[in-house]
Amino acid sequence: xxxxxxxxxxxxVLHTLHQELxxxxxxxxxxxxxxxxxxxxxxxxxxxxxxxxxxxxxxxxQLRLEGADRIAALEALVPADLAGLVPGRQRYSFxxxxxxxxxxxxxxxxxxxxxxxVVNAACKEADIAHLKAGLKGDxxxxxxxxxxxxxxxxxQAADVLARLAPGVQTLAFMxxxxxxxxxxxxxxxxxxxxxEDGFEISVPADRAEALARRLLAEAEVAxxxxxxxxxxxxxxxxxxxxxxxxxxxxxxxxxxxxAIQKRRRNEGGFPGAAVVQKQIAEGAPRRRVGLQPxxxxxxxxxxxxxxxxxxxxxxxxxxxxxxSAGAPVAMCYVATELAAEGxxxxxxxRGKALPCRVAALPFVPHNFFRG
Amino acid sequence: xxxxxxxxxxxxxxxSGGEATVGISDHAQEQLGDIVFVELPExxxxxxxxxxxxxxxxxxxxxxxxAPADGEVLAVNEALxxxxxxxxxxxxxxxxxxxxxxxxxxxxxxxxxxxxYKAFADGQS
Numbered sequence: 001x002x003x004x005x006x007x008x009x010x011x012x013v014l015h016t017l018h019q020e021l022x023x024x025x026x027x028x029x030x031x032x033x034x035x036x037x038x039x040x041x042x043x044x045x046x047x048x049x050x051x052x053x054x055x056x057x058x059x060x061x062q063l064r065l066e067g068a069d070r071i072a073a074l075e076a077l078v079p080a081d082l083a084g085l086v087p088g089r090q091r092y093s094f095x096x097x098x099x100x101x102x103x104x105x106x107x108x109x110x111x112x113x114x115x116x117x118v119v120n121a122a123c124k125e126a127d128i129a130h131l132k133a134g135l136k137g138d139x140x141x142x143x144x145x146x147x148x149x150x151x152x153x154x155x156q157a158a159d160v161l162a163r164l165a166p167g168v169q170t171l172a173f174m175x176x177x178x179x180x181x182x183x184x185x186x187x188x189x190x191x192x193x194x195x196e197d198g199f200e201i202s203v204p205a206d207r208a209e210a211l212a213r214r215l216l217a218e219a220e221v222a223x224x225x226x227x228x229x230x231x232x233x234x235x236x237x238x239x240x241x242x243x244x245x246x247x248x249x250x251x252x253x254x255x256x257x258x259a260i261q262k263r264r265r266n267e268g269g270f271p272g273a274a275v276v277q278k279q280i281a282e283g284a285p286r287r288r289v290g291l292q293p294x295x296x297x298x299x300x301x302x303x304x305x306x307x308x309x310x311x312x313x314x315x316x317x318x319x320x321x322x323x324s325a326g327a328p329v330a331m332c333y334v335a336t337e338l339a340a341e342g343x344x345x346x347x348x349x350r351g352k353a354l355p356c357r358v359a360a361l362p363f364v365p366h367n368f369f370r371g
Numbered sequence: 372x373x374x375x376x377x378x379x380x381x382x383x384x385x386x387s388g389g390e391a392t393v394g395i396s397d398h399a400q401e402q403l404g405d406i407v408f409v410e411l412p413e414x415x416x417x418x419x420x421x422x423x424x425x426x427x428x429x430x431x432x433x434x435x436x437x438a439p440a441d442g443e444v445l446a447v448n449e450a451l452x453x454x455x456x457x458x459x460x461x462x463x464x465x466x467x468x469x470x471x472x473x474x475x476x477x478x479x480x481x482x483x484x485x486x487x488y489k490a491f492a493d494g495q496s
Contacts, residue, residue, distance in 0.1 A: 041430040042405040227404070227431055296408050296452070298428050321407040321430050328408075350410070350426065 012058035013148050013208045021216075021223050029121035031059040034225035044224035045231050045323040048194050049364070052154040053224035054215050061124035062144040062202055063117040069137030070115055074108070077134050079251065079270045081261035085110045090176040090189050092259050094251065095130060100272030100279070101247040102254065103130060105239065109176035109189065116176065116187060118149070118200070120241050148208035153198030153232075155367060156220040161188075161199055164214065168199070173368045182214055190369060193229060195236025195362055197369045234329055235322045237290060237361030243301060244288060244317045244331050252279035253333065254288045255361075287339040290359035291316060291330040291347070297354060298328040299347040305332055306346045306353065313338055313345065322363055329363045330356075375463070376439075376479050377488035383463060384439045384479050391479060393439060394467040395427065395458065398492040404429045406458040411447040412469055418442050420478055425468050427458065440478035442471040 009032035018025065023034030033056065036044060047053040065074060071082045080093035090109035094102045104123035109116045119127045131141050152161060158169045164182040171177065176189035184207050192198040203211050215221050230240070239245045245254045250272070257265070257280060264270065268277060293299045298321050305314035319330030334345065341360050346353040375383045381399035385392045400406065410426040418424050418438035425436040447469045451457060458466040473479060483491060 035431070036404060040405050045430075231430055296455075297410065298408060298433070300433070321428070323405075323430070 010059075012056055013205045014056040014058060014150075014212055017209055017212055018056065018223075023223070023225060026226070028226055029059055031121060033059060034223075035227045036225040037223050039222065041225070041227035041231060042323045044222065044228035047222045048154045048196055048198075048224060048228060048232055049324050050154065051220045051222070052152055052156040052160050052198075052218070053194075053228065054212060054221050055151040055153065055224050055229055056148075056212070057151050057200065058148040058205075058208065059121035060149055061117075061119040061121065061127065062147050062149060063119065063128070063131070064114050064142040064144055065117060065131075065135075065139060066114040066142075067137070067139035070139045073135040073137055073139040074115060075264075076136065076269060077131065077271065078106075078108070079260040079264045079273070079276065080108060081263050082108065082110070082115070084261065084263070087112045088175055088177045090174045090191060094245070094256070094259070095127065096251070096270055096272045096276070097247060098271050099247075100250040100252075100275030102241070102245045102249055102251065103127070103247060105241050105245060107176075107189070107191065111176075111178075111187070116202075122242060144202075146205050147202050148205045150201045150203060150208065150212055150215070151192055151198060152201065152215060152221070153192045153194040153196050154220075155197060157196070157198045158369070160215065160218045160220050163218065171199075171369075172371055173197075182211055184211060193236075193238060194232040195238070195364060195366045195368075196232075197367055231320060231323055234318050234320060234331065235324055235362060235364040236366060237331070237363065239288075239331075240318055249288070249333070250276055250279055250284060252276060252284040253286050283336060285336060286314070286333045287336050288317070288331060288333055289339050289341075290361040290363060291319070291332045291345070292357050292359035292363075293328040293330065293347060294355045294357065296328065297349060299330045299349055299354060299356060303330075304348045305334060305356070306348060307338070308344070308346065316347065325363045329359075331361070334358065375485055376482035377485070377491075378437070378439045378482055379491065380437050381492070382436060382439050384482065386473070386476065386479055389472060390445060390470050391440065391442070391473050392467050392470050393424070393436075395436060395462055396488070396492065397462050400459050400462040400466070403427065403434060404431065406455045409451040409455050409458065409468065411449075411451065412444045414444050414446060416444045418444060418471060428455075436468060438471070439482065440471075440476075441474045443474070444469050444471050446470040
């Protein structure tokens with residue numbers, strides 16, 4: 001899936017730390033990153049659900065959009081209500097194309113006189129090109145290459161971070177504000193990719209290793225790699241771009257209409273708006289849903305789904321074992337008429353038809369901070 | 372009592388009487404990570420050396436386990452259905468996968484012994 005060779009792979013500023021911690025380094029989106037540390041994926045996953053796990057997510061793109069026309073310019077590319085986004089608040093959104101497909105998903109926050117964007121590493125270059133081509137008017141785009149990004153996720157994350165940033169517990173879920181962390185000027189959001197309470201900390205790159213070490217020194221914190229990041233977000237029902245959402249999936253099919261605020265649903269004004277509005281009004285042919293295999297065998301990405309007549313009715317887009325669920329879990333697209341919770345389906349795994357059922361997402365309840 | 376032999380695919384074989392017990396090495400379980408599911412062959416199934424005999428799934432991916440020799444499955448380790456983690460905790464003991472009847476015991480004699488396998492596995496890391 002990833003053809004990065006060891007010699008071409010980029011390193012984040014925490015690469016030396018990953019090696020020191022015994023990280024098993026693998027290629028991911030052009031970077032060399034740890035898929036796990038010696039503790040293993042199951043332990044790292046549980047760390048995030050029970051205490052605090054630290055992830056290096058510096059491979060993701062951090063972008064700055066400024067200029068008098070920045071809000072209107074970005075609203076022309078994403079279906080989010082940015083005019084109504086209060087300073088210090090963040091929204092989840094996506095770049096759409098003319099067919100209503102999704103080019104990437106991202107976080108956008110209002111930093112007063114600028115907008116802060118966090119995009120996927122795999123789409124970073126394409127997103128920047130897309131923005132440069134599409135932004136109109138008085139607006140400037142800068143990639144913040146001098147910043148790293150560290151995620152601290154889990155029920156203990158707030159207590160831990162408060163030792164370095166007193167008052168950080170007062171951040172509400174989806175706040176994104178300047179916060180001094182261990183004396184460093186950071187941008188901290190109360191959000192993440194695990195379904196747990198947690199923070200994403202944008203820190204100056206040359207201070208990132210020191211901050212990571214400082215956090216890892218806390219008793220509740222252990223490092224976690226890409227493997228746990230994937231199992232956590234899958235249990236939480238969160239999409240992975242390029243797998244559960246891509247240029248062929250609309251936000252309606254992907255069950256992401258909640259991220260298109262009412263004014264944008266009504267007014268459109270983003271690429272593919274007509275397609276999206278029509279699907280909202282009339283329904284979409286297929287839907288992203290959870291899939292619960294009834295046995296113990298994982299049902300993985302790419303697996304064909306059939307009905308009891310042997311007809312192909314869908315495809316798995318993400319699948320694996322859920323350490324907190326204690327069972328295999330998956331996400332898939334199925335024909336809308338089969339999307340009701342409990343619908344029985346068959347997953348074709350190694351020539352056998354494994355019984356599954358459509359399941360509600362998330363598999364593990366979210367623990368976002370409710371104040 | 373014979374000694375353990377190893378394949379280049381990191382399976383071990385232990386012959387006792389007419390039976391060979393097969394599992395994966397400690398090196399293999401460490402490379403795979405936490406095992407969450409094992410698909411064992413059916414008793415009576417014919418096995419061909421080098422062909423797929425079982426599947427072991429970690430959190431991230433599925434891996435094939437190959438038959439180390441020609442023969443027939445006599446028994447499988449049912450305990451792995453409920454406790455796939457045994458493959459991680461005791462890969463060369465309680466984490467055994469299946470027992471087979473060997474149609475050509477000389478195939479096993481040609482496999483690596485423990486010392487040769489250790490050198491092979493270390494060279495791969």
